[in-house]
Amino acid sequence: MGMFTVNAFLLLLLAIIAVVALRVHQLFALVMLSGAFSLTAAAQFVVLDAVDVAFTEAAVGAGISTVLALATLSLVPREEKPHAIAPLPAIIAVAAGVLLMVSIGDLPQFGAADAPVHVHVAPDYISGSAEKIGVPNVVTSVLASYRGYDTLGETVVIFTAAIAVLLILAGWTRAPYRRENEDRNSQSTRNIEDKAEDAG
Amino acid sequence: MSEIAAHWNYYLVIILMMLGFYAVIARGNMVKKMVGLNIFQTSVFMLYISVGKINGGTAPILTGDPASVYSNPLPHVLILTAIVVGVATTAVGYALIIRIYESYGTIEDDELAVLIDSDEDACERANTEPA
Numbered sequence: 001m002g003m004f005t006v007n008a009f010l011l012l013l014l015a016i017i018a019v020v021a022l023r024v025h026q027l028f029a030l031v032m033l034s035g036a037f038s039l040t041a042a043a044q045f046v047v048l049d050a051v052d053v054a055f056t057e058a059a060v061g062a063g064i065s066t067v068l069a070l071a072t073l074s075l076v077p078r079e080e081k082p083h084a085i086a087p088l089p090a091i092i093a094v095a096a097g098v099l100l101m102v103s104i105g106d107l108p109q110f111g112a113a114d115a116p117v118h119v120h121v122a123p124d125y126i127s128g129s130a131e132k133i134g135v136p137n138v139v140t141s142v143l144a145s146y147r148g149y150d151t152l153g154e155t156v157v158i159f160t161a162a163i164a165v166l167l168i169l170a171g172w173t174r175a176p177y178r179r180e181n182e183d184r185n186s187q188s189t190r191n192i193e194d195k196a197e198d199a200g
Numbered sequence: 201m202s203e204i205a206a207h208w209n210y211y212l213v214i215i216l217m218m219l220g221f222y223a224v225i226a227r228g229n230m231v232k233k234m235v236g237l238n239i240f241q242t243s244v245f246m247l248y249i250s251v252g253k254i255n256g257g258t259a260p261i262l263t264g265d266p267a268s269v270y271s272n273p274l275p276h277v278l279i280l281t282a283i284v285v286g287v288a289t290t291a292v293g294y295a296l297i298i299r300i301y302e303s304y305g306t307i308e309d310d311e312l313a314v315l316i317d318s319d320e321d322a323c324e325r326a327n328t329e330p331a
Contacts, residue, residue: 011212018219018239027231034235041242049259049271050249053279057242060287065238068287072231072294076301080229081308089226097218101211109206111255113269118254122272130262138260138273143280154281161288165295 003047010044025080031069038062052139209250217243230297230307234290241286248275248282 014037021033038061045054108115125146126138133141143151204211220243223236252275260273301307304315 007209008212011209011216014216015212015219018216021235021239022219022223022227027229030232030235034238037239038242041246044246045249048246048249048253049257050252050276050279051259051261053245053249053276053283056280056283057245060283061238061242064287065290068291068294069231069234072297075298076231076307080227080232081311083226083228086226089222092225093218093222096221097214100214100217104207104210104214107207107210107251110209110250111253113254113257115251117251117275118272122274125273126260126262126270136262138262138270139276139280142273142277147277150281154284157285158288161292164292168292168295168299 007044007047010040010047014040014044025082027073027078027080030080031066031073034069035062035066038065052137209253210247213243213246213250216246228309230293230300230309234293234297237293238286238290241282245279245282248279251275 017033017037017040021030021037024030024033038057042054042058042062045051045057108117112118125142128146129135129138129141133145135141135145217240220236220238220240224233224240227233227236252272254269254271257269257271260270260276262270297307300312304312306312306315
């Protein structure tokens with residue numbers, strides 16, 4: 001019962017944060033709400049016994065994502081154009097939600113110990129972690145040892161994303177015709193460039 | 201009613217998921233879309249972690265006590281990877297927003313659609329006009 005209360009409270013808090021985030025027009029407040037959502041989600045992960053996920057969500061979801069969003073806000077406008085509720089997307093979202101809720105009834109009961117997911121390979125990993133790997137934290141032993149190559153693949157994804165961000169921001173993908181238009185519009189820029197060309 | 205009591209956690213998570221989904225498809229501001237994506241994504245993580253929970257279980261860190269029940273560690277591992285991949289896509293998304301603002305001076309997608317159309321028209325005119 002205690003877990004039910006805490007879990008329900010946190011989920012309600014998350015729902016309130018999400019609704020306020022939908023309604024707010026100040027993007028700075030929006031980003032702060034996004035960080036609050038991630039941090040509350042981290043608290044919920046602790047309640048659901050996922051401590052490793054919780055601290056990763058708190059560090060990466062609430063920390064790094066918020067920093068990235070704030071860095072973006074320092075370069076773009078901080079206010080959203082006000083919008084009315086869009087009917088078609090609202091209908092799609094509600095319909096998708098209803099379909100998911102109808103089909104979720106086929107899942108085993110929440111917290112049931114005899115669900116297929118708990119009786120298949122999970123016990124082997126838990127016993128193997130102590131006997132074969134020697135690491136008490138099962139999540140660590142699966143992540144770094146059993147599925148070590150997956151974690152290597154994950155670092156490749158991050159590396160690729162870092163290269164993509166650098167290439168996008170360095171301007172290698174700049175559309176050339178747009179640049180010419182801008183130059184036509186501002187004669188002074190053109191003069192400076194001509195001078196630079198002459199000097200070169 | 202017992203159906204709802206057995207799956208209440210999943211139902212609440214689906215509501216969160218759809219709030220994020222709505223923000224992604226309905227809102228024109230790109231930063232808001234990214235935050236919506238973050239909410240959507242975190243809710244999916246919660247769904248997976250809920251599946252791994254066992255009533256009366258504890259975090260999957262071995263205590264040495266043979267009687268203790270551990271929640272399933274495999275969804276946790278999966279979601280750890282997903283969180284990190286998620287922040288990688290978020291970083292690329294924000295970088296694209298910055299570039300779009302640099303090129304077009306707006307991050308609202310309706311204004312952007314108009315600007316891109318007029319740009320394409322201008323481009324076509326430049327190509328068809330005699331030099």
